[in-house]
Amino acid sequence: MRYRWFWILVVMRALAWGEFVIDEPGSGGKSPSSPRAVFGEGGGFGIDMLGTVNTFDTLGRGVFAGKVALYEKGGFGFRFQVGIFDVLDIGISEGIENVIGVGNPEFFIPGAYAKLQIIKNLSRFHWAVGFDTFGYGRRSLVESESGTRDMLYGFYSVAGWKFWGLGSEDYVVLGLRVPLLPASMRRWEAVSLMGGVSMHLGKYFFLSATVEHVYFVQEYAQRLLPTLIVGFMPSENFELQVLFEYLSEVNAFHRSLIFGYRARF
Numbered sequence: 001m002r003y004r005w006f007w008i009l010v011v012m013r014a015l016a017w018g019e020f021v022i023d024e025p026g027s028g029g030k031s032p033s034s035p036r037a038v039f040g041e042g043g044g045f046g047i048d049m050l051g052t053v054n055t056f057d058t059l060g061r062g063v064f065a066g067k068v069a070l071y072e073k074g075g076f077g078f079r080f081q082v083g084i085f086d087v088l089d090i091g092i093s094e095g096i097e098n099v100i101g102v103g104n105p106e107f108f109i110p111g112a113y114a115k116l117q118i119i120k121n122l123s124r125f126h127w128a129v130g131f132d133t134f135g136y137g138r139r140s141l142v143e144s145e146s147g148t149r150d151m152l153y154g155f156y157s158v159a160g161w162k163f164w165g166l167g168s169e170d171y172v173v174l175g176l177r178v179p180l181l182p183a184s185m186r187r188w189e190a191v192s193l194m195g196g197v198s199m200h201l202g203k204y205f206f207l208s209a210t211v212e213h214v215y216f217v218q219e220y221a222q223r224l225l226p227t228l229i230v231g232f233m234p235s236e237n238f239e240l241q242v243l244f245e246y247l248s249e250v251n252a253f254h255r256s257l258i259f260g261y262r263a264r265f
Contacts, residue, residue, distance in 0.1 A: 017091030045233045047171065048081075048089075048115075050196040051243045051258065052135035052227075053210045054158050055173050056126035058117050059083035065262035070255050071243075077136040079113060087117040095136045095151055111153040111181075119159075123135040127159040134192075136159045136176055137245075137256075139213050142182050154179040158194075186215055189217045198231075206231040222249065237263055 049071030069077035076099040076149035081091035091113035097106035134152035179185040196210035208229035239260040
């Protein structure tokens, strides 16, 4: 008999907890969302990256994602991410130069990927830290004195706000990148800023402007990379981003494509 009352009490407590939902600060009185909400129910879909600039959003527990990037000179990049917890993603990323076109393919050592969300929706403010590549293409490559090239990898911190745009929530992000590899860039002069802003045009399309590789020393001034992005997310599973990256040395925009897929498991 005592066990019967125990299980009745457990069930009643679970039902009461299921009804107990607190709106997140800054929600504006909108309907409460599930703690495991990943894709921005009823207001568009969450964006974990604006081009190659990390946002503060994570995938969410039990979600996996893959991205393929096609960039300058036949380059091919990919990343695979898994949401371990609601606030933690891990994965791997890789870039390969000259996959398509003239010249032999140039492979680099795959890099680890991680993102940990420290603050989530504190009056719409968010903050995350992580480890990742610093983009793809010539701006993210470092050439040594011997002539070998390596991709930039390292730690980053990104913070910002969400605001209600035209049909979905949009992003304002500002971040800091601290290089770890290659070893020649492991110095304070190689720390750089990144940032971006998005604006939805309805629920499925968005425009974004980002800037990366903003260094504090003149030595790396030529790495500055402003980018315009046109994004299309027709569902919670698929995304397409077209990047127009301004390369100052040729005074022209270079076009890149990023395809993405994500789902629960």
